[in-house]
Amino acid sequence: MNIKPQQMEMFVASRLAERLGGSEQLLERILERRNVLRAMNQVVANKGAPGVDGMKTNHLKGYLKRHWPKIKQDLLNGVYRPLPVRRKEIDKPDGGVRLLGIPTVLDRLIQQAIAQMLEQIWDPTFSEYSYGFRPERSAHDAVLQAKGYLLDGYTYVEDSACVARPKSGFTEKQFHVSRSESGN
Numbered sequence: 163m164n165i166k167p168q169q170m171e172m173f174v175a176s177r178l179a180e181r182l183g184g185s186e187q188l189l190e191r192i193l194e195r196r197n198v199l200r201a202m203n204q205v206v207a208n209k210g211a212p213g214v215d216g217m218k219t220n221h222l223k224g225y226l227k228r229h230w231p232k233i234k235q236d237l238l239n240g241v242y243r244p245l246p247v248r249r250k251e252i253d254k255p256d257g258g259v260r261l262l263g264i265p266t267v268l269d270r271l272i273q274q275a276i277a278q279m280l281e282q283i284w285d286p287t288f289s290e291y292s293y294g295f296r297p298e299r300s301a302h303d304a305v306l307q308a309k310g311y312l313l314d315g316y317t318y319v320e321d322s323a324c325v326a327r328p329k330s331g332f333t334e335k336q337f338h339v340s341r342s343e344s345g346n
Contacts, residue, residue, distance in 0.1 A: 177283065192279045193234050201274035202226065205267060213266030214248045222267050237272070244269040 191197070206219045217225065226233075236242035247263035254260055265273065281297060288296065293304035 177287070188279070189238060192275050193237060197278055198226075198230075198271070198275050201271050201278060204274050204278075205270050208270075210267075210270070211250070211264050212248070213264050213269065214245050215266050215268075217267045219267050222271065225268070226271075233268070242272075244272070 202222060206222060209219050212218050233242065245266045245268075247265050250262045250264055252260045252262055285296060291307075293299040293301065293307070
């Protein structure tokens with residue numbers, strides 16, 4: 163499927179209008195106290211390394227108490243600028259190096275607040291058969307669903323990939339599934 167950018171923009175605008183009453187309300191919804199507090203709690207729970215400013219997650223709450231009104235106004239006015247990400251090299255088991263980009267704790271909070279709101283808007287529109295990067299769904303759930311289809315008599319899973327971390331017990335696998343000829 164090849165979607166033109168204009169078609170995607172029109173679709174997104176109509177989806178926002180349908181769910182929020184207009185795209186201009188999206189940022190206000192993202193910055194609502196309840197959503198920002200939920201984002202802050204998630205960022206603090208995730209911990210993670212400091213960004214270029216050196217702020218640790220356990221300092222975020224105090225920082226927001228002092229600076230949130232200005233940060234919020236800058237976001238609403240379109241003048242907020244995220245800080246550069248901190249670059250960190252991580253050694254790979256095979257001897258290579260993986261380059262990480264670590265945003266500041268404040269920028270992670272803003273990203274989390276945006277992600278939470280977009281998830282509420284878009285997740286209900288996704289296929290019930292989609293498991294990747296979805297709340298309350300995992301690679302393990304996808305494999306269990308595929309096994310259920312096999313028990314129902316299907317013998318192939320069409321164009322489905324499962325990629326998970328090795329500690330989960332799963333590795334990258336591909337299933338190609340359709341009902342068998344005999345219907346068993």
